Amino acid sequence: MKTTLVITALCASLTCGIAQASERAETGWEWIEQGALIVDVRTPQEFADGHLDNAINYPLSEIEQHFAQLDKDTQIVLYCRSGNRSGQAYQWLEKQGFTNLHNAGGLVEMQQSK
Numbered sequence: 420m421k422t423t424l425v426i427t428a429l430c431a432s433l434t435c436g437i438a439q440a441s442e443r444a445e446t447g448w449e450w451i452e453q454g455a456l457i458v459d460v461r462t463p464q465e466f467a468d469g470h471l472d473n474a475i476n477y478p479l480s481e482i483e484q485h486f487a488q489l490d491k492d493t494q495i496v497l498y499c500r501s502g503n504r505s506g507q508a509y510q511w512l513e514k515q516g517f518t519n520l521h522n523a524g525g526l527v528e529m530q531q532s533k
């Protein structure tokens with residue numbers, strides 16, 4: 420009985436994670452259609468291996484220099500490989516006063532959502 424409950428809880432949590440991931444990618448596409456700046460925060464090597472159309476590569480390690488001159492009200496969609504680095508970028512930009520940010524998750528997630 421205990422094993423069944425654990426398996427059921429695990430399946431439910433995985434389903435919720437998939438639904439959330441898809442939702443953030445779909446919102447990312449909505450913002451992109453509205454003209455948002457698309458920022459890939461992966462490394463230049465990862466970016467060279469493939470990226471979203473019209474995306475610019477501002478690696479997480481160089482984020483401070485790339486956003487220094489950007490209007491803090493600019494609509495920005497961030498993505499990376501899994502959503503982790505774009506989440507870190509989101510938090511850092513938010514602390515800098517950026518107000519119009521969205522973490523769309525990972526590249527594959529975005530591509531599968533379109």
